[in-house]
Amino acid sequence: MLTMKEETRAIKKALNAAGYECSVKKGVGSARCWIYVAIRDRPETKEENEKIAAIVFNVDGRRWGKDDLSIEFSYFPYIPKMCQCGATGTDLNRVIGWDDLERIKCRVCGATVI
Numbered sequence: 640m641l642t643m644k645e646e647t648r649a650i651k652k653a654l655n656a657a658g659y660e661c662s663v664k665k666g667v668g669s670a671r672c673w674i675y676v677a678i679r680d681r682p683e684t685k686e687e688n689e690k691i692a693a694i695v696f697n698v699d700g701r702r703w704g705k706d707d708l709s710i711e712f713s714y715f716p717y718i719p720k721m722c723q724c725g726a727t728g729t730d731l732n733r734v735i736g737w738d739d740l741e742r743i744k745c746r747v748c749g750a751t752v753i
Contacts, residue, residue: 664677
């Protein structure tokens with residue numbers, strides 16, 4: 640049986656070998672059996688979720704339910720680097736709206752960039 644550190648390293652190594660740029664963490668406390676995977680190089684699709692879950696479950700060796708695995712995608716291909724007013728960088732703020740969609744708002748002029 641693998642330790643938590645060895646388990647996360649093995650999962651990250653397998654995901655990197657499959658071509659995913661990611662980070663892998665284990666939960667703490669009462670959620671220490673959870674695995675948190677953050678994918679940074681591609682958008683979220685159902686097929687990608689299933690591929691990642693299959694890789695994690697194959698490496699881990701345990702047959703968990705989907706409730707023990709959290710997969711987060713942080714790739715946004717169409718985010719502009721600048722607002723119409725010229726603001727860039729930290730002046731652009733990510734905000735999650737009432738409909739659970741992420742939008743980029745400009746802190747300088749208040750416009751919605753996306």
